[in-house]
Amino acid sequence: MDEQTTSQSGYGQQEGYSGYGYEGNPFEQMDQDLCKRCHRRKIDRSENPESILCRDCRQELIKLKIPPVITGVSIGVAILVLISIIIIGAGYARLIIGRYSDDTENEDTYSEEADSEDGGYSFTNDIDMQASEVLVQGVADTGLVVTSMDRMLSSLEEDPDNMVTAIALVEIAMKYSYYDYAAYTIDNYLAGKNVSDDVYDRMTGYIDIMNKYYDTYDLINESWAYYSELITALDSDELEEEVKEEEYLKLIKDFHDEIETYLGDESYDQAFLYYQLAGSCQDDEERIEHLKDCIAADGNYFDAKAQLGVSYRRQGDLEEARAILEEAYAVNKEVYSVIRGLATLELTEGNLTQGLEYAKAAYDMYPEGTYVVDTYLIALMANGQMEEAQALIGEWEAQEYEFDDDFYAFQRGEMTLEEYYIGE
16 A cells, blocks of 8 residues: 655654554654755765765756756755855855845945946846846746746856856745745845845845744754654664563654644744654654644745655545645656655546556656655556566566565555555
């Protein structure tokens, strides 16, 4: 059976979580070292032991489109080198973005660079802002959020003084909650430039939002580090497995309850808090409520929407699942967990060809994503492509990827798609 889509934060559910409770040792593969870019997924060191990014973020930042090889590699390297100073840069940008105004009382805010012949760029009217808004609307129309931002980064690498693109990129990143894109752009393409009062206020407002997010990340990371030490110590204790399991559950519950105390404290990102609570609670209905609260706080928390859609699908509420997943997909067509969720939904409803198309799209985007390979293989088998599926199963088994018992039961023809994707 397809397990509940798990939290990608590194704090909550792992392979041992079924969506209805923990089984076995749920903390065996926990790793508190999170990607320094998204702060949600674990760092992928399979290719580079010194990596600071998860695979998803690395692929997003190096797979630039213009041109496909040379520019992509150069931008990717630059981002990887500078990613460690993004958070500091975001706060620092508040101090060095210049404020431009037609009011002569603000003349002292001009930088010396702005007075030079080829000095800083200034917004002298609303034309450039309107041009940026056109770019933002274009992304909304296509739903290609990451691709659009990557193309803008490529463009800025070639023309770092293009304020239209820089402002649009920040606006897009903040609209869709890709905070590190925004922080990187502010730090590298707006810091030291002169802008209008309106743009200045908007950028510093965004910095406040980002700092709140990063403060919440630090809070959760510090809390989990404490509980992680207790879990490690517990692993070394000579206790009966049943007793050890109870202690594990108690520790994760204590972590959940500690994070819950920060709800309502507006100095912390409430959506992020709810997301972490969803990833650490042990009751499925409570988890659904946490996901709903996360989405209410941030309507573009796409992975929370994907998890919520999967939760409804497992309960057999296919109509509600479709409404949530299709709404998320219409806004952002480049979130693998949403695409995978749609694949499982189509398969459950018997739309095998459409299910395979979604499953392949998710697999092409991020094969190591949570249950992405499982979903793709189920879709292949459901569509009668057994030879291709068997070859791929062998490849993943050779890499020590573990499929669950229900996966093999479906492979043997002992389980239907409905049984696999709905209920316990």
